[in-house]
Amino acid sequence: MTTNLMTEMTYADLIRACRAQTRQYVEVSTEGPIATVTLNNPERLNSLTPVLCYQLQQALRSVVETPDVRVIVLTGTDPAFCAGGDLDFILMAEDSLRHGNEGAVTVWRWIRRQFGGVARLLAQSDKYIIAALNGPAAGVGLSFAFASDYLLASERARLVLAFAAIGLVPEVGCNWQLTRRLGYQKAMELFIAGERLSAERSLELGLVNRVVPHDRLLDEAQAWANRVCALPANVVEMAKVQMRKVVDMPWDQAIVMEEFAEPICFTPQSHRDAVRAMQAAIRQR
Structure with missing residues (x-):
């Protein structure tokens, strides 16, 4: 060219x-x-x-x-x-x-x-x-x-x-x-x-x-x-979106974003499986 x-x-x-x-x-x-x-x-x-x-x-x-x-x-x-x-x-x-x-x-x-x-x-x-x-x-x-x-x-x-x-x-x-x-x-x-x-x-x-x-x-x-x-796909995706936004947010706005996101994380089966696996590991100690 x-x-x-x-x-x-x-x-x-x-x-x-x-x-x-x-x-x-x-x-x-x-x-x-x-x-x-x-x-x-x-x-x-x-x-x-x-x-x-x-x-x-x-x-x-x-x-x-x-x-x-x-x-x-x-x-x-x-x-x-x-x-x-x-x-x-x-x-x-x-x-x-x-x-x-x-x-x-x-x-x-x-x-x-x-x-x-x-x-x-x-x-x-x-x-x-x-x-x-x-x-x-x-x-x-x-x-x-x-x-x-x-x-x-x-x-x-x-x-x-x-x-x-x-x-x-x-x-x-x-x-x-x-x-x-x-x-x-x-x-x-x-x-x-x-x-x-x-x-x-x-x-x-x-x-x-x-x-x-x-x-x-x-x-x-x-x-x-x-x-x-190895981590649940949704938590990595959601964390990336959050962390890239909160750097320019006031604290009160950042915490509101987290409050709306956290309930979503409770809904996939992968979350429940991970919690049960952690419970089992704690009992075996």
């Missing part, structure tokens, strides 16, 4: 071009209730070219809409998780802003519907999302990781906060995530420094949940996914 072609393309043209691409840059495998979605363009460090991003959104939407899938593992083909926005595409987008048929509208639509669309799928889906960070996660790729429910990092993972180095601010929810996890001052410090945080440093800061040996990453992701699947 040349720069001149980009300036002539509308958002609809861009989507049609992505749909016409026959090479697959995103792989999906499913084992029982666990689906693994892998970004697979290692030559470009799994950067978000238009086609890869479009295919990622379609793949995620498909597994999100599959009733039997409970957990989604999002990862990349080595050596990177995702290098963020593809630099060639960024330059084409800038040219489109100045000279394109739609001006800023094409870029706005892409950022909102594709970049933002993927982040919303991850954060707002009832499915439990594990980001298995096998290497560097930068830019929008880092935002996708932060939108997940559990960040499992290989020892080779790096969180790359290089937004300022290319004249951008944190995007696609990254500002929201960093300031809530670190506070304003620390988040701003990392933004100014443009730090490339090691897996261990990311763990110290609370930006990832756990660090594991690189060759154990997917096994550990599978083990955590199995732990999630």
